[in-house]
Amino acid sequence: MRIATFNCNSIRSRLDAVLRWLADNSPDILCLQETKVQDAEFPADAFRLAGWQIAFRGEKSYNGVAIVSRRKADEVSFGLDSEPADAPRLVHARFGKLHVVNTYVPQGREIEHAMYAYKLAWFARLKTYFQKRFTTATPLLWCGDLNVARHPIDVSNPETKTHHVCYHQAVRDAFEDILAFGFTDLFRRHNPDLVDYSFYDYRAPFNPDQKRGWRIDYVLATPPLASKSAAAAIDLAPRTRPKPSDHCPLYADIKE
DNA sequence: ATGGTCGGCAACCGA
Numbered sequence: 001m002r003i004a005t006f007n008c009n010s011i012r013s014r015l016d017a018v019l020r021w022l023a024d025n026s027p028d029i030l031c032l033q034e035t036k037v038q039d040a041e042f043p044a045d046a047f048r049l050a051g052w053q054i055a056f057r058g059e060k061s062y063n064g065v066a067i068v069s070r071r072k073a074d075e076v077s078f079g080l081d082s083e084p085a086d087a088p089r090l091v092h093a094r095f096g097k098l099h100v101v102n103t104y105v106p107q108g109r110e111i112e113h114a115m116y117a118y119k120l121a122w123f124a125r126l127k128t129y130f131q132k133r134f135t136t137a138t139p140l141l142w143c144g145d146l147n148v149a150r151h152p153i154d155v156s157n158p159e160t161k162t163h164h165v166c167y168h169q170a171v172r173d174a175f176e177d178i179l180a181f182g183f184t185d186l187f188r189r190h191n192p193d194l195v196d197y198s199f200y201d202y203r204a205p206f207n208p209d210q211k212r213g214w215r216i217d218y219v220l221a222t223p224p225l226a227s228k229s230a231a232a233a234i235d236l237a238p239r240t241r242p243k244p245s246d247h248c249p250l251y252a253d254i255k256e
Numbered sequence: 257a258t259g260g261t262c263g264g265c266a267a268c269c270g271a
Contacts, residue, residue, distance in 0.1 A: 009271085010263055034271090036264065061264050107271060147271095201271080203260040246262075246271080 001254050002027040005102070005143040005217055007199070007247035011035040011066065014245060015043050017238055018068075019050055021249055025235070028070050029095070030249075031102035031143040032056075035064030042066070057088040065091045065102050065144075080125050090126075098225075099134065103144040108165030116165050119147070123174035127181065134222070136182035142220040145199075145247065148175045150185065153195060154215035166216055184226035186219045186252040187234065196234045198248050210236060219252040228255040 004027040008014040011032060022030060035042065035058045047054045047068060055076040058064030065088060067073065073093035080086050089104045103126065108119035134140050148171050152158040161167040179185070187196075197213025204212050221229060232252040238245045 013263065034263095062270070109270080199271095201260085202262045203271090205261065 001029070001256060002251055003029045003031075003100070003141055003143065003219055003254065004249050004251035005031040005033070005145070005219055006245075006249040007033040007104070007145040007217060009034050009036070009246060011064070012037055012041070012043060014243065015046055017241065017243055017245060019046065020241075021235070021238060022050065022052065022068065024237075025249070025251065027251060029093075029100055029141075030068040031091075031100065032066040032068065033064075033102070033104035033145040034062075035066055036061060037064060055091060055093055057091055059088055063087040063089055063104055065089060065104050067091055067093045067100060067102055069093070069095065071095060080122075080129055082125050082128065086122070089122075090129075097139050099138060099140045101130075101140065101142045101144075103142070103146065105145065105147045107147045108171070111163055111165060111168055116168075116171075119165065120170055120174050123171070123178060127178045130178065130181050136222055137224065138222055139224045140222040141225060142183060143218065145217050146175065147216050148172060149214050149216055150175065150188070153193075154197075156197070156212045156214075166214060179220065182222050183220035184223070184229070186221055186226065186229050186232040187215070187250060189226070189229065190232045190252075198234050198250050200239065200246055200248075202246050210239070217247060217250050219250060221252070221254070225254055229253070230255055 056066035108116040149155040198217035
């Protein structure tokens with residue numbers, strides 16, 4: 001089976017790009033982030049007409065997550081179950097024994113901003129969420145825009161990014177603390193030395209060789225699935241199409 | 257070099 005994740009930066013604006021990516025890549029499950037639309041205005045019919053099931057939760061202008069799937073989920077839930085109430089940043093779906101958690105982690109704005117403390121707390125809350133529901137024996141995939149680069153190889157010019165909210169030591173530590181639950185970073189497992197990014201800031205447009213970016217989107221798997229993982233890659237194609245995206249789809253192939 | 261461009265939405269916020 002193929003599982004993928006894509007921060008689409010507005011599902012209405014990127015609808016054609018997403019449907020084309022689905023048709024071209026035929027994933028079983030695609031996790032979307034930053035759909036940026038209220039549920040009543042979500043273009044669900046376009047997915048259903050193309051043969052896809054979809055579960056979504058969003059709000060006006062910001063955030064929003066969705067899970068597109070060939071098969072209908074047996075169970076869907078939304079959000080962290082702890083206080084304070086959170087923006088629509090998490091959707092969980094179960095397909096038989098397989099659990100998928102799709103998150104859009106708070107970006108954090110600035111190290112000194114309250115949103116960065118919120119981001120660090122969000123990671124801690126997510127760890128509790130996983131610990132309460134799952135064990136390392138659960139076939140579980142954690143996907144999404146996690147707004148953190150793990151290692152120097154995962155960001156261009158890392159020495160200049162140590163005070164950035166997506167590479168600061170505290171957020172990297174918070175991420176590793178959740179990975180220690182038992183997650184394997186499938187892209188890095190299959191491409192141990194490959195410099196490939198999943199995000200390219202629109203504000204750095206003179207980037208023809210894709211040399212300035214970040215690997216902040218992930219497919220993470222617990223041992224029962226990591227052991228069956230066969231390949232993982234970032235697809236740069238949507239960056240060279242008529243409506244280029246800042247994030248790139250990332251997918252992993254797992255043997256049945 | 258400390259900028260730059262998007263998307264939503266209708267002024268600027270967020271990334």
